[in-house]
Amino acid sequence: MKIFEYLEKYDYEQLVICQDETSGLKAIICIHDTTLGPALGGTRMWNYECEEDAILDALRLARGMTYKNAAAGLNLGGGKTVIIGDSRTQKSEELFRAFGRYVQSLNGRYITAEDVGTTVRDMDWVHLESNFVTGVSSSGASGDPSPMTARGVWKGMKAAAKEMFGDDSLEGKTIAIQGLGHVGYYLAKHLREEGAKLIVTDIHEDAIKRVLNEMDATVVEPEEIFGVDADIYAPCAMGAVINDKTIPQFKFKVIAGAANNVLLEDRHGDKLHELGILYAPDYVINAGGVINVADELEGYDYQRALQKVDTVYDNVAKVLQIAKQMNIPTYKAADRMAEERIQRLGRIRSNYLRK
Numbered sequence: 001m002k003i004f005e006y007l008e009k010y011d012y013e014q015l016v017i018c019q020d021e022t023s024g025l026k027a028i029i030c031i032h033d034t035t036l037g038p039a040l041g042g043t044r045m046w047n048y049e050c051e052e053d054a055i056l057d058a059l060r061l062a063r064g065m066t067y068k069n070a071a072a073g074l075n076l077g078g079g080k081t082v083i084i085g086d087s088r089t090q091k092s093e094e095l096f097r098a099f100g101r102y103v104q105s106l107n108g109r110y111i112t113a114e115d116v117g118t119t120v121r122d123m124d125w126v127h128l129e130s131n132f133v134t135g136v137s138s139s140g141a142s143g144d145p146s147p148m149t150a151r152g153v154w155k156g157m158k159a160a161a162k163e164m165f166g167d168d169s170l171e172g173k174t175i176a177i178q179g180l181g182h183v184g185y186y187l188a189k190h191l192r193e194e195g196a197k198l199i200v201t202d203i204h205e206d207a208i209k210r211v212l213n214e215m216d217a218t219v220v221e222p223e224e225i226f227g228v229d230a231d232i233y234a235p236c237a238m239g240a241v242i243n244d245k246t247i248p249q250f251k252f253k254v255i256a257g258a259a260n261n262v263l264l265e266d267r268h269g270d271k272l273h274e275l276g277i278l279y280a281p282d283y284v285i286n287a288g289g290v291i292n293v294a295d296e297l298e299g300y301d302y303q304r305a306l307q308k309v310d311t312v313y314d315n316v317a318k319v320l321q322i323a324k325q326m327n328i329p330t331y332k333a334a335d336r337m338a339e340e341r342i343q344r345l346g347r348i349r350s351n352y353l354r355k
Contacts, residue, residue, distance in 0.1 A: 001052050010063055013039075014109070015055075018102040023094035026084040028055055029102065030062035031110050032077065035346045038108055039079030040134070040294060041065035042115030043099070043122070045087040046238075058082045060239075060261050065290070068283035070338040071315060074294050075345075079110045087117030096122050100129030108132050113145060113293045116181070116238070120144050134293035142296040142305065145289035149258055150186030152288020152312035154194075157232060157256040159316040160280040163324075164254050165231075171195035176230040176252070178222070179237030180207040183258040183289075187236060188215060201225045202237075226250065235259040239282075242268045247275075256280040256316075263331060273329035280316050281334035288312055 007015065016029040031039045041062060048054040058080055066078025083099065085091075103112055103126060113135040114123050120143055126133045135145050142148075157175075162168035173196050177184050180202040188198055188211055198217040201224070202208050211217055220228060226241075227249035235241050239261035247268065255262070255277060262282050263269045272279045288309040295305040323333035 001056065003055070006059060010059075012059065012062070015059070016102065016106070018099065020095075020098035023092060023098040024085070024090065025095050025098045026051075026054075027081055027099055027102070028058040029079065029081045029106070029110060030058040031079040031106075032059075032062040033066040033342070034077035034109060035342050036070060036077050037075040038111055038132075039065070039077040040069060040074075040111045040113070040290060041078055041080035042113045042135075042289075043081040043083060043118050043126075044115040045083040045085055045091070045117030045122075047086045048082070048084050051084070054082050054084050064260055064283050066342070067335060067338040068287050068290060069294075070341045071284050071319075071334060072287040072291050073311075073315075073341075074291065076111075076290075076294060079112075080115075081110075081112055083117075091122065093125050096125035097129050100126035100133070103132055104130035106132070111297075113290070134296045140296075140300055142293050142300045144182065145292045146182030147186045148292035148305065148309050149183045149286055149289035150190060151306075152291065152309050153183070153187050153234070153236075153256065153258045153285055154190040155288075155310055155313040156280050156285035156316040157234070157254070159313045160254050160256045160278055160285075160320065161232070163317070163320045164278045169194070170232075173197070173232060174199065174230040175232045175234055176200075176225055176228050177234045177236055178202075178225045178241065178257070179235065179259065180204075180211050181236070183286075184234075184236035185211060187234060187258065188217065192216070199225070199228050199230055232256055235262050240264040242272070242279075244268075247271055250275075250277060252277060254278045254280070256285055257282070258286045260286065266331065269329045269331035278320070279330050281319060281331050283338075284315050284319055284334050285312060287315070 014031040018027040061080035069076040111132045158168040176199040192215040226246040232254040233252040234257035236258040243264035323330040
């Protein structure tokens with residue numbers, strides 16, 4: 001991988017490699033763009049097969065956060081961290097405190113939060129070393145963003161359903177959920193409460209048992225989820241699940257889930273458009289969590305945050321309307337909406353700085 005060529009291609013600002021021998025920390029902090037404000041993006045802990053995979057994931061996720069924050073109307077740029085390691089066996093206070101020192105050293109250019117593989121407790125450890133972390137457990141903080149992410153996905157899914165089926169009710173709809181972690185679990189609860197039928201899968205048996213103990217659902221093997229008969233597919237695990245291998249299996253009419261970077265390549269978004277499968281762009285529909293933690297930067301107010309998260313419905317509807325009017329794939333419509341906001345406010349900031 002030619003890192004500088006990749007950075008230049010998508011105009012990244014900074015890539016920070018973090019290492020601490022005592023704690024075993026191996027992390028990559030990526031700042032993509034700070035035009036709208038400091039870069040906000042969570043910390044993912046994952047057992048990557050190689051260092052190049054970890055760097056590429058950080059790069060893609062950070063760029064996605066720039067677009068997510070812009071599309072959500074936040075005055076924040078995009079960044080992301082990945083920590084290399086098994087989140088179930090390799091966590092420690094020392095590791096996250098070492099990471100917190102790296103975050104603090106960026107002096108506010110990057111603000112972190114939890115993501116796949118990390119928890120509120122982990123962010124509390126980071127907070128011992130850095131002021132630039134959200135989603136902690138202290139009084140006045142927002143805590144775990146997962147319920148808000150799930151709520152936003154639920155609202156955005158309803159907007160997509162209205163476009164596809166003419167009604168935003170999910171009652172009686174069959175929905176396939178891939179991934180029953182924090183977000184997938186809360187999403188399943190919303191959907192069952194509305195009367196949807198669930199087909200679910202996860203690589204962790206305990207996550208499946210948790211859902212089955214609380215609600216009715218049909219369980220399938222992870223590799224089977226792509227071919228089930230369902231109205232809506234909700235990817236809520238890792239990315240790149242929409243690809244050459246999976247698309248031919250799809251019987252879904254709508255794709256709307258919490259996972260990031262679900263299109264392996266842009267051309268897969270083009271293919272969905274050709275097939276008439278309505279795709280709710282990931283960084284628009286899964287913005288509830290970042291909207292929630294961003295409210296913490298203003299002094300957290302739960303009801304205010306809830307109202308902001310519910311605007312995901314409107315944001316998804318707007319993207320779908322742009323795509324329909326211009327006859328372009330929805331991922332391109334989402335990019336256009338985000339880029340236009342960055343450009344508009346970027347020009348305002350530039351004018352101000354020249355005075």
